[in-house]
Amino acid sequence: MKKRYKFLLIVFLFTFEFCKHASSDASKMLTFLGNDSSPKVVSAVPSMGDKELPRTQKIAILFDKPMNINSCVQSFSISPSTQGFYDLNDYSLNFTPSTLFSYGTYTYTLTKNCESKDGLDLKDIFTASFTVGNQTTAGTFPExxxxxxxxxxxxxxxxxxxxxxxxxxxxxxxxxxxxxxxxxxxxxxxxxxxxxxxxxxxxxxxxxxxxxxxxxxxxxxxxxxxxxxxxxxxxxxxxxxxxxxxxxxxxxxxxxxxxVGTPNLVPQLTSLTLSTGTLADCLAGIGTLGDLTTTSITTACLGNPTNNPIVFNFSRPMNQVQTQSNIGFSPSFTGTFGWSSDNLTLTYTPDAKLSYGIRYTITVGQNVITSDKITVEAASTYSFVAGGSVSSSPTVQAVGVASQGCATTFPGTGNAAGGNWSLGSCYWDSTLAVLTPSSYTFRAGDTGGGATSSTVDCTDVNTDNFRLIFTNYMDLNSTVNAVRLRRLSPPSTIIQLSSWTWADCQAAFPYGCRVLDLVFAEQESSCNSTLFGNATTGGDFNLMRSDNAPAGFPYYMITVDTSAKDVNNLFFSSNFNFTMEAK
Structure with a gap:
């Protein structure tokens, strides 16, 4: 065994000695022996094990020395394979995917072939794995x-x-x-x-x-x-x-x-008010406010005292111009609009007094609109009567002469059997049937003696002064002009209205009277000249006396034609005719 170890040591020393004399390229093969000058990765993002990263995540690698960046790009890889763009400088390599990362785990690697500018390889292979998204949502979808x-x-x-x-x-x-x-x-x-x-x-x-x-x-x-x-x-x-x-x-x-089924922001007309009351209260300016949205008003003030403002109260702030243009009055009358500072209240002030007895209609149109452009749910109409309701056209309620006990105020009372000029009532009233002309007799005032024989003949006598009582307060001029008296029995005569007086008048607007006394004269009477005037008396105020004739006393008819009207501009619907016999 000792001999074998000795042999391996000799081989190693021989190889080392040979490499020492080889080129620098060959020396690179020996980096496993360690070289402190080799480039290193200082930091990298993402780092190993990073999780729940966004799909837009970039990869950035930072080196400790200037690098041959092209060699590093060639040494970089990512799995699963992903296309991207490189942002390079001497010390860093940045990779941006060209499309968003998919959910899952990615691993990127940088091999040792990434070398520094002085030709040294990366000291160690660098690799890191990271996860895009959260593992707990794998296989599910947002809802x-x-x-x-x-x-x-x-x-x-x-x-x-x-x-x-x-x-x-x-x-x-x-x-x-x-x-x-x-x-x-x-x-x-x-x-x-x-x-x-x-x-x-x-x-x-x-x-x-x-x-x-x-x-x-x-x-x-x-x-x-x-x-x-x-x-x-x-x-x-x-x-x-x-x-x-x-x-x-x-x-x-x-x-x-x-x-959207709750109309909580639809504008509403919460009230529509104007002054109401008696003529006296209205003229005194103490009329009571009435609300047309909840009350029927038939006694609106004509003026309170000079005008009667009509006030619209809305539930929400309104567009002034469009709201005004969608409010109408019939019959129309001019006036001035005025708004409160919060645009909730609109006041319309008429330029003149309203007309007595007229029903006025107010229309609030569909295009009335709020400041934030919400219209009312539907158009609406309201109406009121000014001064009091007038239910019918005027007519004559009673007829008599001034010498009778015929009323001087409305209403007059007649006698079912008729009567003469000394009757304690009027001849007739509208509750009674009309009798024959001979049932109603009057005494003419001109006895035929003329002014020279008796001044009595030419002084007004009230037994031939006719009294008309009307149902309504009448317009004075049109009514007087509508009255005629004519003789029906021959010979015919020319009759003129000499004078007239009114009674039972109302002192407040629109004024008017209901009782009219009429004094007539005949051109053929003894006290008259051909011009209906006598130099001594200044004119005659009596009809011709004919009570000395044995029979066939003349008939006279008094007429009120349809040009007569009341103060509310309501005309007679038909002529009124009443026939009497002179005695």
Whole structure:
């Protein structure tokens, strides 16, 4: 055995001596003996055993001395094989994959053929293994666990306390328009997601602008820029473009929808007010506010006292221009719009008083809109009567003469049997049947003596002054002009209205009177000249007396034609005629 060891030692010494005289290339074969000047890897990323790395991971190797970088590139390999790009300098080699790493384990190696610029090989082979992704998710796919939207009553939506409902598992028909102004949608995923890819996978129909932000790696919030439109169905999809942070895409797309069925942000007219009351209260400015949305108003003030503002109160701030342009009045009247600073209250002030007895209609159109562009649910109309309801056209309620006990205020009372000029009541009222003309007699005031024989003949006598009582307060001028008196029995005469007086008048707007006394004269009477005027008396105020005839006394008919109207501009619907006999 000793001889064998001696032989091996001689062979070794011989080989060493031979190599010592060989070229420098041959000396490289002896690096296993150790050489402190050989280049070394100072650090590398990823290092051995790194886990849960992203798919975008880069490989970086740092050396302790300048390297022949081309030789290092040729010495670098990665398994599984992956294409990529190199970023090089004298001290480092950086590798970026041209596509994202797939899930799994990778091993990269740098052989000793990577050499320094002075020709020395890498001292040791360098290798490291790393894992992309998490082993616990191997073989599974990311999923959408739930998509929630706020739903509930208008009160809960506006108070910010609605219920979060999952549209993937529940049928949602009462989603809020906002809570209170926006209805945030929340999407919950089964694991951490790639934020950009996931957001790009989400679509809505109809589409709307929104802000997307992540509350966590698994929870996405979507906040619309404006409230949802009432009675709109929103459809949502998340496609398989969505992927987790390891690049694993969703295997199955999801779809869901919800109905915006709670009108919590639809603007409402909460009240529509104007002053109401008696004429006295309105003129004194103490009318009571009435609300047309809850009350029927038939005694609206004409002015309170000079005008009666109409006030619209809305539940939400309104767009001023569009709201004003969609409010109408019929019959139309001019006025001025004014808004409160919060755009909740609109006041319309008429330029003039309203007309007595007229029913006005107010229309709030469909395109009345809020500041954030939400229209009312439907158009609405409201109406009121100014000053008091007028139920029918005016007419004559009673007829008499001034010498009777015929009322001087509405209503007058007639006699079912008729009567003469000394009757304690009117001849007739609208509750009675009309009798023959001879049932109603009056005494003409002109006895035929003329002014020279008796001044009594030419002084007004009230036994032939006719009294008309009207159902409504009448327009004074049109009514007087509508009255006629004519003689029916021959010979015919020319009759003129000499004077008239009104009674039972209302002192407040729109004024008007209900009792009219009429004084007539005949051109053929003894006190008249051909011009219905006497130099001594200034005119006659009586009809011709004919009580000295044996029989066949003349008939006179008093007429009110359809040009007569009341203060509410309501005209007589037909002529009124009443016939009497002169005695």
């Amino acid at each position: 959408v666990q739930s998509v929630t939207v706020s739903a509930g009553s208008s009160a809960s939506c506006n108070s910010g306390s609605p219920t979060a409902v999952n549209i993937l598992s529940d049928s949602v028909s009462n989603a809020c328009m906002g809570t209170p102004l926006r209805n945030k949608i929340k999407v919950y995923f089964s694991r951490a997601m790639d934020k950009s890819a996931t957001v790009s996978a989400i679509t809505f129909s109809p589409n709307f602008n929104a802000t997307y932000y992540w509350d966590s790696d698994t929870e996405l919030s979507i906040s619309p820029d404006s409230p949802f439109a009432y009675q709109t169905r929103i459809n949502m999809t998340v496609s398989t473009v969505a992927q987790d942070t390891q690049g694993i895409r969703m295997q199955i797309p999801i779809a869901g929808s919800f109905q």
